Amino acid sequence: MWKNLILSVVLGFPLTFQAMEENLADPQWFTNPLSWCSGVNQWITGTSKDISIHNGILRILSGKNGNWAAQNLSLEFSVATAFNISFYCKTATKASFTWNFAHQEKRLSSSGAKQLPATGDWQLVTYRIPALAEAMSLRLSFQVYGNNAPLEIRDLKIITVDPPDEGRNPFRIDGKTCEAIIYSRGADAEAFYDRKCARILQAMIYQAHGNLIPIRATSVPVKLNSAIYIGKSAEVNGLITRSDISKLNDGGCFFRVRNGNAGIVGKRPGGVPFGALEFLRQCGIFYLTQSKLIYPDKLAIDSMEKLVNPAVALRNNVEVPFMERLGYTDMNEFANGRKLGVYREGVHSIPKLVPYDEFHGEHPEYFALDKEGKRLLRLPGQRFDVHYCVSNEEVARIAAARLVEFFKSEPNAGVFCIYAGDGGGKECCCPNCLKLGSPSTRNILWMNAISTLFSKEFPDKKLITLAYATTSPPAKAVPHHNLYVAYCPYDTSWLNHFIAHCKENEAGWQEMKGWETLAPENMAAFSYPVFYRERLNTWTVFPQNYELCRYFAEKNYRAVMFCGYRATYGAGGYPASHSFADMGIYLLNRVMIDPRIDISREIDVFMKLYYGPAAPQMRQYFNRMNQEAAYRKWDQNCERILRGFITKELADQTLAIFSEAEKQVKGNPEYLERVEREKLYLLWQSLTDNCRGNGKIGPTEFSQYAERIGEFCRVAARYKIAYMQVNPRQWFWETAVIKLGNTIPWFNDPLIHAIIQNPQKALGESIPNAQQKMAYGWLIQAQGAVGGENAQSTWKRKKTKHVKILRRPSSGLGQVQLSVRLAQALTDKAILAVEGIDNEKTDPAFMRLIINGKTIHDGPVPWGKNVWTEEKFEIPPGLLVKGDNTITILNTTADKEKDGVGGINYQAKRNYYWGWFMISDTKIYLHP
Numbered sequence: 001m002w003k004n005l006i007l008s009v010v011l012g013f014p015l016t017f018q019a020m021e022e023n024l025a026d027p028q029w030f031t032n033p034l035s036w037c038s039g040v041n042q043w044i045t046g047t048s049k050d051i052s053i054h055n056g057i058l059r060i061l062s063g064k065n066g067n068w069a070a071q072n073l074s075l076e077f078s079v080a081t082a083f084n085i086s087f088y089c090k091t092a093t094k095a096s097f098t099w100n101f102a103h104q105e106k107r108l109s110s111s112g113a114k115q116l117p118a119t120g121d122w123q124l125v126t127y128r129i130p131a132l133a134e135a136m137s138l139r140l141s142f143q144v145y146g147n148n149a150p151l152e153i154r155d156l157k158i159i160t161v162d163p164p165d166e167g168r169n170p171f172r173i174d175g176k177t178c179e180a181i182i183y184s185r186g187a188d189a190e191a192f193y194d195r196k197c198a199r200i201l202q203a204m205i206y207q208a209h210g211n212l213i214p215i216r217a218t219s220v221p222v223k224l225n226s227a228i229y230i231g232k233s234a235e236v237n238g239l240i241t242r243s244d245i246s247k248l249n250d251g252g253c254f255f256r257v258r259n260g261n262a263g264i265v266g267k268r269p270g271g272v273p274f275g276a277l278e279f280l281r282q283c284g285i286f287y288l289t290q291s292k293l294i295y296p297d298k299l300a301i302d303s304m305e306k307l308v309n310p311a312v313a314l315r316n317n318v319e320v321p322f323m324e325r326l327g328y329t330d331m332n333e334f335a336n337g338r339k340l341g342v343y344r345e346g347v348h349s350i351p352k353l354v355p356y357d358e359f360h361g362e363h364p365e366y367f368a369l370d371k372e373g374k375r376l377l378r379l380p381g382q383r384f385d386v387h388y389c390v391s392n393e394e395v396a397r398i399a400a401a402r403l404v405e406f407f408k409s410e411p412n413a414g415v416f417c418i419y420a421g422d423g424g425g426k427e428c429c430c431p432n433c434l435k436l437g438s439p440s441t442r443n444i445l446w447m448n449a450i451s452t453l454f455s456k457e458f459p460d461k462k463l464i465t466l467a468y469a470t471t472s473p474p475a476k477a478v479p480h481h482n483l484y485v486a487y488c489p490y491d492t493s494w495l496n497h498f499i500a501h502c503k504e505n506e507a508g509w510q511e512m513k514g515w516e517t518l519a520p521e522n523m524a525a526f527s528y529p530v531f532y533r534e535r536l537n538t539w540t541v542f543p544q545n546y547e548l549c550r551y552f553a554e555k556n557y558r559a560v561m562f563c564g565y566r567a568t569y570g571a572g573g574y575p576a577s578h579s580f581a582d583m584g585i586y587l588l589n590r591v592m593i594d595p596r597i598d599i600s601r602e603i604d605v606f607m608k609l610y611y612g613p614a615a616p617q618m619r620q621y622f623n624r625m626n627q628e629a630a631y632r633k634w635d636q637n638c639e640r641i642l643r644g645f646i647t648k649e650l651a652d653q654t655l656a657i658f659s660e661a662e663k664q665v666k667g668n669p670e671y672l673e674r675v676e677r678e679k680l681y682l683l684w685q686s687l688t689d690n691c692r693g694n695g696k697i698g699p700t701e702f703s704q705y706a707e708r709i710g711e712f713c714r715v716a717a718r719y720k721i722a723y724m725q726v727n728p729r730q731w732f733w734e735t736a737v738i739k740l741g742n743t744i745p746w747f748n749d750p751l752i753h754a755i756i757q758n759p760q761k762a763l764g765e766s767i768p769n770a771q772q773k774m775a776y777g778w779l780i781q782a783q784g785a786v787g788g789e790n791a792q793s794t795w796k797r798k799k800t801k802h803v804k805i806l807r808r809p810s811s812g813l814g815q816v817q818l819s820v821r822l823a824q825a826l827t828d829k830a831i832l833a834v835e836g837i838d839n840e841k842t843d844p845a846f847m848r849l850i851i852n853g854k855t856i857h858d859g860p861v862p863w864g865k866n867v868w869t870e871e872k873f874e875i876p877p878g879l880l881v882k883g884d885n886t887i888t889i890l891n892t893t894a895d896k897e898k899d900g901v902g903g904i905n906y907q908a909k910r911n912y913y914w915g916w917f918m919i920s921d922t923k924i925y926l927h928p
């Protein structure tokens with residue numbers, strides 16, 4: 001404040017500045033839930049039904065085992081050196097307040113707890129929490145213990161304590177030192193986004209150079225030597241004209257630097273905060289990843305002006321935090337679906353607006369009628385997706401009225417996704433619905449009905465629905481002007497996520513273009529840039545993602561949402577979504593802003609900043625992998641597990657490139673970590689595609705194989721990467737045929753330590769051994785076999801049992817191996833008995849049974865199609881030897897499909913729902 005006083009004396013006019021003392025506690029945390037919502041969804045809770053909010057008071061009931069309510073505060077754009085926290089609490093029992101700071105990529109050790117006074121009366125509590133400069137979020141939590149005891153909280157204030165201005169490296173605007181960041185005071189959304197813009201500018205400049213430029217809110221013209229003016233204040237102060245503003249498209253920004261001042265304006269959605277990022281980018285300050293800030297030695301910007309109209313106005317990476325730093329659209333533009341019980345942009349929201357439990361008793365007619373004429377019914381223990389009778393006008397009316405109530409509570413939001421429950425083929429089949437047209441027509445007519453009612457209240461806000469499950473464009477409906485349609489390039493018409501333009505995606509392109517012809521102004525996309533089954537797969541799809549994003553941008557799609565493209569999280573323990581994730585997340589956004597960028601050049605620029613001296617090698621690796629996918633026309637869908645991409649040759653070549661890369665960055669831990677984390681995907685996939693478990697590693701390759709497992713374990717342990725998505729114990733068993741203990745995280749298992757020490761010795765000594773001694777001989781259960789597809793199955797039986805499904809060999813899931821260790825050779829004949837069942841289709845599956853290299857059976861499977869039976873195979877005398885014996889069962893059923901002859905989805909082209917068989921227990925009768 002003294003600084004303002006001095007300024008006012010020097011300048012000789014009264015200051016109307018207001019110091020920014022923003023309460024970071026969102027008022028929404030204490031507002032009553034929406035009228036139809038029973039739980040308090042805006043808090044992260046232990047037991048939400050024991051939490052309530054009334055008249056601004058949060059009440060937490062302990063239940064029997066204690067209870068808690070928490071908030072995660074994003075510190076994405078924060079300069080805080082401490083937080084002054086205050087609240088009133090009321091409790092008569094043991095209760096506490098705790099906090100901890102978190103970072104996506106590393107462990108931070110800063111947390112604390114305070115007991116709350118148990119006086120039974122309202123008490124004011126104040127704390128100062130010292131902040132960690134590098135923290136990305138702060139979790140605040142209230143706990144209460146005791147038996148059904150309440151804790152009440154109100155008037156929570158979280159006030160940032162600014163750091164002292166270290167005064168180094170002043171920020172020079174057109175030759176003058178910037179004195180303040182100014183925005184127009186107000187309580188509306190415009191002021192909210194202007195303030196956000198100010199915070200972005202302040203935080204990134206401070207994080208780069210340690211100089212704190214004060215933020216001031218004012219409503220009248222000010223006169224400073226040099227300042228950055230935002231939004232209305234830029235207009236008031238003559239830096240931005242109406243004509244400048246008229247050039248802005250949706251989501252766009254404009255800035256001008258002149259006479260020592262800068263002005264920034266933008267258009268929603270998110271244009272003003274985006275303007276801060278683009279202005280700073282012009283100064284050389286930008287985030288390369290969620291946590292890595294790039295900045296120049298000197299902070300300065302000369303006289304200039306720039307208009308940035310992003311080709312795609314709304315760019316969102318669904319459920320992935322800290323994306324605003326990279327220039328994805330401000331999250332506040334999306335109405336906070338958490339209040340409804342869906343996450344911020346959760347797409348299946350209608351079931352939260354018109355809940356089944358609330359209405360199905362009195363109004364069963366609101367819900368879908370199936371083909372047999374039965375109304376939607378919840379069956380215990382089964383997945384339940386809510387679908388509606390879309391011709392019922394009441395449903396649309398309720399949904400729209402509730403959307404209006406919801407949006408009234410979300411004044412800063414401009415958009416929300418609406419769609420019925422998940423799952424295809426569940427549309428209402430009542431006569432009124434059927435006569436409206438195709439499922440796609442019906443969905444658009446229904447969404448239009450909701451949009452029409454909603455738009456009466458909010459003519460400027462947008463709703464987004466999906467072209468999902470029923471992706472074909474409607475023949476008899478055109479979307480409402482406030483309804484965007486997000487096309488989903490996904491099964492059933494988009495089958496190949498490696499190559500954008502290919503036969504497998506032809507139907508998808510046709511549908512997407514059909515929608516564009518129908519409604520060019522309403523187009524959006526819900527895109528799938530990652531593999532949802534194997535996080536550690538390399539998933540070499542950058543070219544396909546680039547092509548799609550460039551296409552969306554060239555066609556000026558209104559919105560593009562990525563289905564969860566993840567950067568590293570969980571303090572580094574959860575790996576990012578596949579190879580080159582940081583680069584993909586960064587560059588795809590730049591492509592959606594401007595599809596004309598020279599992508600090859602941008603990749604080089606990114607890699608230089610990200611990998612330093614290892615950039616040339618990493619580029620070579622990137623190119624080699626993309627070349628492999630293109631050359632082999634790799635055809636894989638984002639939900640389909642397929643083995644064999646990493647051939648032995650590819651693994652040898654690419655791992656050699658990594659050896660070179662590591663040499664380049666040996667002395668730099670930051671670059672080395674990035675290179676090694678990248679290598680982990682390649683190792684994982686290579687060790688899954690070529691492993692002891694699938695019989696692809698011969699005796700001469702074993703030492704190299706063991707070394708690679710050792711390297712995989714070493715890198716994962718070094719960076720504490722615990723999450724593999726697949727179960728680590730299962731993975732090590734299936735691939736390396738070793739049994740880990742139950743140690744969590746897996747890399748702390750003693751066997752892993754032994755492998756890191758001496759992989760060949762540790763792996764050589766571990767014998768696959770799952771045999772159990774029985775009176776008749778030996779039993780090996782399905783979970784003791786290696787390979788095939790694991791399932792807990794009730795197929796044709798009453799009780800669930802662990803089984804192995806062997807699909808046709810092209811699936812990569814057609815082989816199972818069992819090992820039996822014998823103390824001595826068997827001179828008598830023995831019997832191998834395998835419990836199994838053939839698939840339900842007319843034709844039998846074929847199999848080959850091999851024991852120690854000798855084929856025992858080759859032909860149709862011996863089992864029937866309706867019941868599980870144990871079928872016996874004679875083992876000739878002398879075939880089972882002392883020591884390890886290998887039994888291999890292979891599915892040998894030939895594919896019938898021809899490449900490119902597609903049905904409705906990838907299973908139709910390579911439909912693995914025929915030609916399979918299952919096995920469970922395998923027995924060896926020693927003295928039959």
Ligand SMILES: [Zn+2]
Nearest residue numbers: 389428430433
């Ligand atoms: Zn109906």
